[in-house]
Structure formats: structure tokens, C-alpha cells
Amino acid sequence: MSSRPDTHCLQEALDLRRRGSDEIANLQLTLLKRHLQHAGTLPFYRRIFQGADFNPNTITSLSDLAELPLTERKDIDDSPEAFTSTSVPAIADIALTSGTTGHPLVVPYTVHDLERLAFNEEVAFSSAGLGKNDRVLLTVTLDRCFIAGFAYFWGLVRLGVTAIRSGPGQPARQWQLIERLRPTALLGVPSFLLGLARWGTENGYNPRTAGIKTIITIGEPIRKADFTPTRLGQFLEDAWGAKVFSSYGVTELETAFGDCPSACGAHIHPEMMIVEIVDDHGRILPDGLPGEVVATPLGVEGLPLVRFRTGDIARVHTAPCSCGWNTARLGPIEGRLSQRLKYKGTTLYPGMIFHALQEIPGATDAYIEVRQSFDLSDEVTVVIGADEQGPDQRKVEDTLQAHLRVGPKVIFKNRSEVRARMHNDLDRKPRNFFDLRTESQTGS
Numbered sequence: 001m002s003s004r005p006d007t008h009c010l011q012e013a014l015d016l017r018r019r020g021s022d023e024i025a026n027l028q029l030t031l032l033k034r035h036l037q038h039a040g041t042l043p044f045y046r047r048i049f050q051g052a053d054f055n056p057n058t059i060t061s062l063s064d065l066a067e068l069p070l071t072e073r074k075d076i077d078d079s080p081e082a083f084t085s086t087s088v089p090a091i092a093d094i095a096l097t098s099g100t101t102g103h104p105l106v107v108p109y110t111v112h113d114l115e116r117l118a119f120n121e122e123v124a125f126s127s128a129g130l131g132k133n134d135r136v137l138l139t140v141t142l143d144r145c146f147i148a149g150f151a152y153f154w155g156l157v158r159l160g161v162t163a164i165r166s167g168p169g170q171p172a173r174q175w176q177l178i179e180r181l182r183p184t185a186l187l188g189v190p191s192f193l194l195g196l197a198r199w200g201t202e203n204g205y206n207p208r209t210a211g212i213k214t215i216i217t218i219g220e221p222i223r224k225a226d227f228t229p230t231r232l233g234q235f236l237e238d239a240w241g242a243k244v245f246s247s248y249g250v251t252e253l254e255t256a257f258g259d260c261p262s263a264c265g266a267h268i269h270p271e272m273m274i275v276e277i278v279d280d281h282g283r284i285l286p287d288g289l290p291g292e293v294v295a296t297p298l299g300v301e302g303l304p305l306v307r308f309r310t311g312d313i314a315r316v317h318t319a320p321c322s323c324g325w326n327t328a329r330l331g332p333i334e335g336r337l338s339q340r341l342k343y344k345g346t347t348l349y350p351g352m353i354f355h356a357l358q359e360i361p362g363a364t365d366a367y368i369e370v371r372q373s374f375d376l377s378d379e380v381t382v383v384i385g386a387d388e389q390g391p392d393q394r395k396v397e398d399t400l401q402a403h404l405r406v407g408p409k410v411i412f413k414n415r416s417e418v419r420a421r422m423h424n425d426l427d428r429k430p431r432n433f434f435d436l437r438t439e440s441q442t443g444s
């Protein structure tokens with residue numbers, strides 16, 4: 001049974017986003033039925049549909065989806081065999097999740113899933129203004145079972161943009177490529193791309209005249225919930241003199257989001273995704289309120305999930321967007337649900353603390369430790385790595401207080417010691433969050 005969308009045509013996709021919301025919802029209902037029929041071939045969903053007396057063929061509205069329970073990462077982890085079926089076509093590629101919350105999950109992609117994902121990125125890159133005259137330096141990895149780099153590459157190829165598969169690290173080599181191949185856009189992790197600009201300035205290159213007009217980022221937020229840039233986002237834009245767009249993807253969903261040119265969130269691709277925002281009890285929250293992102297990726301074959309809990313916190317906005325698209329937007333990711341901190345009556349996410357630290361020169365090597373306290377508040381300690389001329393403790397505390405309205409404990413340690421704790425070769429990303437509230441630890 002095919003759950004495929006009817007078309008993967010860029011122009012039709014762009015036209016769809018300008019149509020009325022009723023027309024978009026009608027298309028989504030057709031695609032949702034098809035997706036649920038396919039999901040129902042998996043033992044996990046067959047059981048759920050039977051238990052809820054739910055028939056995908058008889059749904060009449062997108063809101064009927066809410067009759068189904070949420071799917072958690074743990075469900076897949078506990079019984080992967082319940083998420084496989086003979087109705088799934090041959091697997092073309094096996095991706096692994098980053099493993100930031102437990103060990104990596106296996107995510108199968110069919111040929112169609114890879115094509116769909118490439119189309120997904122093609123639409124996102126087109127929205128960021130990239131076109132046939134652009135060349136993009138890809139500073140992310142395309143291997144190590146990492147799907148995002150692969151998706152970016154094929155999205156660029158589909159759009160007719162030239163890809164330069166540089167991969168991560170090695171600023172000297174990156175600058176040689178920039179000088180020789182003259183990319184017009186960069187794609188990578190914001191802190192790396194900022195470091196690349198600074199390395200260039202210190203070594204005789206000028207990032208502002210390098211010809212970079214667009215930067216697409218992954219992995220670290222460059223905007224806050226109110227869409228204003230984080231300090232990191234602002235630094236990045238200033239360093240290269242380029243417009244910065246973030247992208248957000250979830251490997252299990254086989255779908256990704258890219259920032260709108262109006263810098264007010266990432267439009268949800270209507271033919272590829274239904275997104276709900278839920279509270280701690282799984283109840284759907286109104287527009288503009290922060291909650292967990294729950295998504296149903298339409299048209300996926302390999303792992304056709306339904307109402308998958310991402311563990312990420314964000315808001316959905318449905319007000320008309322100045323870019324002219326009529327689809328809902330997902331706001332910046334505000335944090336991970338598992339990393340939510342209760343501190344002195346306030347809800348904090350580690351990202352909010354790191355955004356504040358970006359204001360302070362010399363406070364970039366830092367991690368957070370959280371411990372269980374005897375009252376209802378978590379015990380939050382910000383550990384900053386510093387050399388002899390480190391940032392002033394009072395200034396750090398005042399900055400955190402000003403941004404967060406509460407002041408977590410701040411301690412300084414030797415920079416090399418802090419770096420050693422954060423960098424583990426087995427992790428794809430540096431770890432900056434140590435949760436000691438329970439036996440198990442999670443990292444970010």
C-alpha cells in the first residue's frame with residue numbers, strides 16, 4: 001500500500017503554501033488517511049487502532065487524529081519488531097539518531113523516503129532564497145549514519161544548487177575551499193561557523209568579503225522564542241555579513257523544517273507533516289503556547305510514525321506570515337522536555353542559560369549540572385571553564401540574573417578540565433548538560 005504524496009514538484013509545493021487553509025487541510029486529510037492506512041500495517045499501530053476501535057478510512061477531520069495515543073521513542077526502543085512490517089518496501093539506508101537521549105535508534109529509509117526528504121530540503125532551501133547560482137559549503141558530516149547531511153546534499157542537488165561536501169572541522173582547509181571555490185552559502189553548526197569566521201580573521205582572511213550571503217544552521221538555536229536572534233545568531237550574522245536561517249530535523253520523523261525568510265519560524269510542510277503541541281498530559285495546547293512538539297510525518301514508508309513525541313519544546317503560530325505562505329509555523333526550539341529545570345518557581349531550559357552566557361566573552365566553555373534538591377526546586381550549577389584571565393564572576397551572575405530573573409550558582413574551573421568533561425569522542429556533539437537528578441544521565 002502506497003502512502004506516497006502525489007507529487008514532489010517544487011512549483012506545486014510553493015503554490016500549495018499560498019492557497020487557503022481549507023484547501024490545505026483537505027489535502028492533508030487525504031494524505032493522513034493514506035499514512036494511517038500504511039501505519040496500520042505495523043503491529044504496533046494495528047494493536048492501537050484495534051484497541052481504540054479506530055478506522056483510518058472513516059476519519060473526517062484532521063482533529064480525529066487526537067483520538068490516538070502518542071508514540072514515544074521508548075515504544076520503538078522497547079520493541080523495534082512492532083515497527084516493522086512486510087508492507088514496508090526495501091530499506092535503502094539505515095540512519096541512527098544522535099543518541100542524546102539514550103542509545104541511538106535505528107531509523108530505516110526507503111528510496112521513496114530519501115527522495116521525500118530531499119524534496120523536503122529542496123522546498124526549505126528554496127524558501128531561504130537559494131537558487132541555481134548558489135554554491136553551498138556543507139560543513140556537516142554525510143556519513144556516520146547521520147541523515148541530515150545526506151538530506152541537505154540531495155536537497156541542494158534537487159534545487160540545482162552546487163554542493164561542496166567539505167565536512168566538519170579543520171578551519172584552514174575550509175578557508176582554502178572558500179577561497180578556491182567561492183561558495184555563496186555555508187551550512188553547519190552555528191558555533192563552528194562563528195569560530196570559522198574568527199579563525200579566518202586571525203589568519204588573514206576577511207569573512208565579510210568572502211562572498212557568503214546565506215548561512216543555514218543546524219543543532220544550536222539562533223533565535224529565541226520571540227524570534228529575536230540569540231547572541232550566537234547575531235554574532236554569526238555580523239561575522240559573515242550574511243542572512244542566517246536555522247533548520248531543525250528529527251531523524252525518526254524523516255522530515256525537517258527550515259526557517260522562513262521573514263524570520264518568524266519554520267513553516268510546517270503541509271504535504272509532509274502534521275504538528276501538534278501538547279502539554280505534560282498529552283492535551284493539545286492553543287497556538288502560541290510552549291509545549292512538546294508531537295508530529296505525524298505524512299507519506300513516510302520506512303518508519304511511518306503517528307503522533308510521535310519529539311521531546312522538544314516549541315510553539316506553533318498560525319497567524320498569517322509576511323512571506324505570503326499560509327501554512328502554520330513552528331517557532332524556535334526552546335529546550336528538551338527531559339532537561340526542563342524547576343528553579344525557584346521558574347521553568348528554565350539549559351538553552352536559556354547558554355543564550356545568556358553568549359553575552360559574556362570568555363564564557364563559551366561551560367556546562368550545567370543539575371541535582372535533585374529537597375524542596376521543589378532543582379539545584380542548578382553553571383560550571384565555566386576559564387584560564388587565569390577568565391570572565392568576572394559577578395558579571396556572569398548579574399548577566400544570568402538579568403536574563404533569567406533567577407540566579408543559578410556559578411562556579412569556575414580550569415578550562416581544560418571543563419573541555420575534557422564536555423568532549424567525549426563517542427558523542428557526536430559536545431555535552432553541556434549533566435542531569436544528576438536521577439541515576440541515568442542525559443546530555444545535549
Ligand SMILES: [Zn+2]
Pocket residue numbers: 260261262267321322323324325
Ligand atoms: Zn513565512
